[in-house]
Amino acid sequence: MAKELTPRSENYSQWYQxxxxxxxxxxNSAVRGCMVIKPYGYAIWEKxxxxxxxxxxxxxxxxxxxxxxxxKSFFSKEAAHVEGFAKECAVVTHYRLxxxxxxxxxxxxxxxxxxxxxxxxxxxxxxxxxxxxxxxxSHRDLPLLINQWANVVRWEMxxxxxxxxxxxxxxxxxTAHATKQEAIDETIKIINVYAEFAENFMAMxxxxxxxxxxxxxxxxxxTYTIEALMQDGKALQSGTSHFLGQNFAxxxxxxxxxxxxxEEYVWATxxxxxxxxxxxxxxxHSDDNGLVLPPKLAPIQVVIVPIYKKMxxxxxxxxxxxxxxxxxxxxxxxxxxxxxxxxxxxxxFAEYEMKGVPVRLAMGPRDLENGTVEVAxxxxxxxxxxxxxxxxxxxxxxxxxxxxxxxxxxxDFRTKNITKVDTWNExxxxxxxxxxxxxxxxxxxxxxxxxxxAETKATIRCLPLDNEQEEGACxxxxxxxxxxxxxxxxx
Amino acid sequence: MAKELTPRSENYSQWYQxxxxxxxxxxNSAVRGCMVIKPYGYAIWEKxxxxxxxxxxxxxxxxxxxxxxxxKSFFSKEAAHVEGFAKECAVVTHYRLxxxxxxxxxxxxxxxxxxxxxxxxxxxxxxxxxxxxxxxxSHRDLPLLINQWANVVRWEMxxxxxxxxxxxxxxxxxTAHATKQEAIDETIKIINVYAEFAENFMAMxxxxxxxxxxxxxxxxxxTYTIEALMQDGKALQSGTSHFLGQNFAxxxxxxxxxxxxxEEYVWATxxxxxxxxxxxxxxxHSDDNGLVLPPKLAPIQVVIVPIYKKMxxxxxxxxxxxxxxxxxxxxxxxxxxxxxxxxxxxxxFAEYEMKGVPVRLAMGPRDLENGTVEVAxxxxxxxxxxxxxxxxxxxxxxxxxxxxxxxxxxxDFRTKNITKVDTWNExxxxxxxxxxxxxxxxxxxxxxxxxxxAETKATIRCLPLDNEQEEGACxxxxxxxxxxxxxxxxx
Numbered sequence: 001m002a003k004e005l006t007p008r009s010e011n012y013s014q015w016y017q018x019x020x021x022x023x024x025x026x027x028n029s030a031v032r033g034c035m036v037i038k039p040y041g042y043a044i045w046e047k048x049x050x051x052x053x054x055x056x057x058x059x060x061x062x063x064x065x066x067x068x069x070x071x072k073s074f075f076s077k078e079a080a081h082v083e084g085f086a087k088e089c090a091v092v093t094h095y096r097l098x099x100x101x102x103x104x105x106x107x108x109x110x111x112x113x114x115x116x117x118x119x120x121x122x123x124x125x126x127x128x129x130x131x132x133x134x135x136x137x138s139h140r141d142l143p144l145l146i147n148q149w150a151n152v153v154r155w156e157m158x159x160x161x162x163x164x165x166x167x168x169x170x171x172x173x174x175t176a177h178a179t180k181q182e183a184i185d186e187t188i189k190i191i192n193v194y195a196e197f198a199e200n201f202m203a204m205x206x207x208x209x210x211x212x213x214x215x216x217x218x219x220x221x222x223t224y225t226i227e228a229l230m231q232d233g234k235a236l237q238s239g240t241s242h243f244l245g246q247n248f249a250x251x252x253x254x255x256x257x258x259x260x261x262x263e264e265y266v267w268a269t270x271x272x273x274x275x276x277x278x279x280x281x282x283x284x285h286s287d288d289n290g291l292v293l294p295p296k297l298a299p300i301q302v303v304i305v306p307i308y309k310k311m312x313x314x315x316x317x318x319x320x321x322x323x324x325x326x327x328x329x330x331x332x333x334x335x336x337x338x339x340x341x342x343x344x345x346x347x348x349f350a351e352y353e354m355k356g357v358p359v360r361l362a363m364g365p366r367d368l369e370n371g372t373v374e375v376a377x378x379x380x381x382x383x384x385x386x387x388x389x390x391x392x393x394x395x396x397x398x399x400x401x402x403x404x405x406x407x408x409x410x411x412d413f414r415t416k417n418i419t420k421v422d423t424w425n426e427x428x429x430x431x432x433x434x435x436x437x438x439x440x441x442x443x444x445x446x447x448x449x450x451x452x453x454a455e456t457k458a459t460i461r462c463l464p465l466d467n468e469q470e471e472g473a474c475x476x477x478x479x480x481x482x483x484x485x486x487x488x489x490x491x
Numbered sequence: 492m493a494k495e496l497t498p499r500s501e502n503y504s505q506w507y508q509x510x511x512x513x514x515x516x517x518x519n520s521a522v523r524g525c526m527v528i529k530p531y532g533y534a535i536w537e538k539x540x541x542x543x544x545x546x547x548x549x550x551x552x553x554x555x556x557x558x559x560x561x562x563k564s565f566f567s568k569e570a571a572h573v574e575g576f577a578k579e580c581a582v583v584t585h586y587r588l589x590x591x592x593x594x595x596x597x598x599x600x601x602x603x604x605x606x607x608x609x610x611x612x613x614x615x616x617x618x619x620x621x622x623x624x625x626x627x628x629s630h631r632d633l634p635l636l637i638n639q640w641a642n643v644v645r646w647e648m649x650x651x652x653x654x655x656x657x658x659x660x661x662x663x664x665x666t667a668h669a670t671k672q673e674a675i676d677e678t679i680k681i682i683n684v685y686a687e688f689a690e691n692f693m694a695m696x697x698x699x700x701x702x703x704x705x706x707x708x709x710x711x712x713x714t715y716t717i718e719a720l721m722q723d724g725k726a727l728q729s730g731t732s733h734f735l736g737q738n739f740a741x742x743x744x745x746x747x748x749x750x751x752x753x754e755e756y757v758w759a760t761x762x763x764x765x766x767x768x769x770x771x772x773x774x775x776h777s778d779d780n781g782l783v784l785p786p787k788l789a790p791i792q793v794v795i796v797p798i799y800k801k802m803x804x805x806x807x808x809x810x811x812x813x814x815x816x817x818x819x820x821x822x823x824x825x826x827x828x829x830x831x832x833x834x835x836x837x838x839x840f841a842e843y844e845m846k847g848v849p850v851r852l853a854m855g856p857r858d859l860e861n862g863t864v865e866v867a868x869x870x871x872x873x874x875x876x877x878x879x880x881x882x883x884x885x886x887x888x889x890x891x892x893x894x895x896x897x898x899x900x901x902x903d904f905r906t907k908n909i910t911k912v913d914t915w916n917e918x919x920x921x922x923x924x925x926x927x928x929x930x931x932x933x934x935x936x937x938x939x940x941x942x943x944x945a946e947t948k949a950t951i952r953c954l955p956l957d958n959e960q961e962e963g964a965c966x967x968x969x970x971x972x973x974x975x976x977x978x979x980x981x982x
Binding site: 029030031034035036037038039042043045046062063064065066067068069070071072074075076082086087088089090091092093094095096097098099105106108117118119120127130131140146150151153155167169342 | 530534557585586618621
């Protein structure tokens with residue numbers, strides 16, 4: 001088989017890289033850190049986008065579009081924000097190229113220097129809140145519930161396809177509210193939307209929680225996160241929702257007249273998920289044979305491969321297949337009949353396994369005689385012979401079962417990989433030998449958090465939302481602690 | 492009424508600007524030449540995107556995503572291409588900001604200069620063909636039918652909302668083919684898709700044609716265009732499809748092995764429409780009261796306004812309205828019931844007129860008694876009283892009638908504004924007094940075309956595809972001509 005992956009057990013990181021390339025999801029481009037999202041990868045992203053967009057609209061949000069460029073001076077207006085993003089941003093300084101007379105080369109025209117440099121947006125709070133100043137005067141203009149689908153650029157030094165790229169695609173919500181409570185409610189509403197999307201569509205269990213101060217978004221009062229566990233025991237932050245308080249309203253002077261006629265600064269949230277979710281999807285479920293896709297996000301849910309020796313057999317098989325295809329399509333199931341004659345069935349089987357197509361049907365002359373078809377599940381790699389009678393209902397149920405099965409498997413893995421530890425030795429041992437989430441007491445200080453990170457690279461992934469209060473001693477400092485938090489190595 | 496537009500007859504250009512702002516479609520941002528597309532404008536763009544995307548997929552295309560940045564050296568590889576775009580592009584030269592110790596200001600970090608400057612894509616042929624080199628080896632890899640939805644930047648000096656902006660949103664198709672004929676067929680297939688979209692969805696009649704050499708895309712062998720006529724008699728190029736020959740394949744060394752086993756350069760097309768279509772939509776149909784939207788692209792197709800004096804009346808009206816809303820939604824018609832009590836009906840009428848909602852229902856206590864409702868058409872501004880019995884079927888038919896009516900009106904206007912002229916005086920007089928398309932003989936030389944442009948600003952909009960051959964004399968030079976071409980002033 002031409003397309004083999006490095007096994008996960010041998011080199012997980014190489015397995016991921018191999019898989020993203022060989023399943024035709026994405027590849028590195030000629031531009032440092034920027035990826036090309038290939039058609040098959042983009043088709044999955046489009047399905048993610050469609051579901052998320054529907055969920056945002058159902059919760060009252062509308063889409064809009066703001067400029068790609070942010071004037072440098074805007075950037076500097078919120079101190080924590082610029083501190084967080086200045087070190088890794090692409091800067092536009094000129095607006096023209098020209099032919100150099102001497103070298104005959106195309107060069108930047110020094111006469112076309114911008115008065116003020118423009119930053120390619122790494123996130124849009126500053127340009128958006130500068131715009132909101134003109135949109136918001138009265139409490140009647142609130143809430144403003146706006147989302148944007150866009151590309152952003154962060155000049156990361158070490159990049160990995162989907163997980164960390166200089167340019168990535170995302171959605172960023174930016175909402176404005178009349179009260180603090182309303183803004184906090186919005187922040188939580190969205191983290192719930194993200195969790196629902198991750199669990200019901202990506203089949204990926206997540207833990208919802210608050211970030212510690214060290215891990216907050218630059219400019220936020222509170223950052224909510226959903227954290228997922230990958231098969232190598234590392235955590236992946238999959239979506240964040242920020243309560244921004246009045247920080248951006250103050251930086252951009254956005255006030256409104258409240259119901260009592262007094263002027264107040266506006267309350268803000270922002271929230272986003274990105275093409276990073278593609279990386280999470282790959283790493284949460286896939287195996288050494290290739291992608292495993294949850295049916296709800298699979299561009300092709302069912303593939304049908306004919307098995308034949310003579311061309312006339314293909315004709316008879318195709319006739320039968322056409323009725324199956326029609327039945328499946330009528331149920332809204334996406335199906336591909338691969339009757340290409342330049343590839344052997346074995347090659348096709350391996351190819352669709354690599355691409356994570358949830359269900360494969362194989363049909364040969366004997367199946368036709370017996371009124372059966374071979375049905376193979378991608379997630380379990382199991383096969384069975386099924387009667388053609390009622391096949392579309394069978395597949396419909398099977399797809400649901402697969403969606404649930406993939407989720408259950410990931411949940412089971414996560415359950416086994418959350419370890420409660422009470423001593424620093426246990427902490428280090430668990431981290432080294434097992435990985436996963438470590439559930440330990442912490443004294444609540446940034447100082448301790450930084451020391452733990454320096455010694456182990458582990459970070460606080462979150463303070464889970466449904467946390468129980470429990471008296472204890474910090475696993476590192478021994479100081480008193482009111483609750484356990486989730487530690488882990490992270491992507 | 493708060494929101495008044497400058498009448499078209501007084502100042503068409505100001506009318507357009509007023510309308511785009513007052514209908515909440517878009518506004519200028521703090522970044523020179525870049526616009527903010529507001530939620531209502533973006534909702535229309537989303538409807539355009541959805542239809543176009545469906546049409547591209549139905550014709551076998553898939554979406555992908557390529558980098559925002561293009562290395563400067565790629566740009567220089569196709570001579571005509573760089574010539575066309577170098578003068579107006581945003582150049583990224585640095586990848587970091589820093590705090591200046593002395594001034595305490597955020598400045599560009601001189602130590603973070605890129606080795607090679609990056610151009611923010613003005614169009615993606617170069618980065619895409621550099622990628623295709625690795626994707627195409629054999630005739631089995633062809634055709635490659637890929638589209639991208641993206642933002643692009645062209646540093647235009649004079650910008651106007653939607654019509655000409657430094658950043659705009661668009662789709663760009665980039666296809667690769669084994670033969671010249673196949674690439675030409677693709678180019679024509681797409682110009683037909685664009686024309687179908689313009690006429691059936693935007694209700695905007697267009698003329699399909701070939702561009703003259705002067706007006707071709709930089710790097711193309713042939714450019715096909717759809718040209719629409721705006722109400723001020725100026726033409727608007729609304730979509731283009733380019734046959735690129737082997738120009739980009741040669742510049743980026745993209746070869747394939749054909750069926751006979753010989754190496755050949757790949758044949759290419761590219762094609763795009765952009766948020767410019769929003770400008771076309773506004774200018775083609777709207778009037779001095781505001782937007783006129785074709786129902787197929789209207790975010791809200793029907794608005795219902797209750798007319799009442801006492802709050803209890805609103806309750807009774809709402810009950811009746813709820814059943815109408817349910818019936819309309821069941822037919823896939825988007826409907827809004829505006830029962831906000833802080834605005835008067837008259838204010839609402841004006842507001843939805845401004846926003847171009849195709850159908851407005853007004854319902855008061857008397858209507859309830861009589862079992863009727865007042866139905867107002869946005870396009871004709873006519874009203875009638877209609878029985879509630881069968882109202883949803885009535886509205887369904889009415890929306891179709893409006894869609895067709897708007898198209899017919901625009902077609903009628905265009906028909907009256909294509910003028911056949913045979914002398915240079917007639918040409919100039921028609922251009923000055925009437926505008927519109929001028930249908931005249933041309934000797935086929937760039938020289939004549941340039942002289943006509945220099946004297947009158949008129950350009951050749953296209954050589955229509957269904958052109959009849961006709962012997963004649965060039966309206967400017969008097970030299971022999973084989974066909975008439977379409978001239979006009981253009982946006």
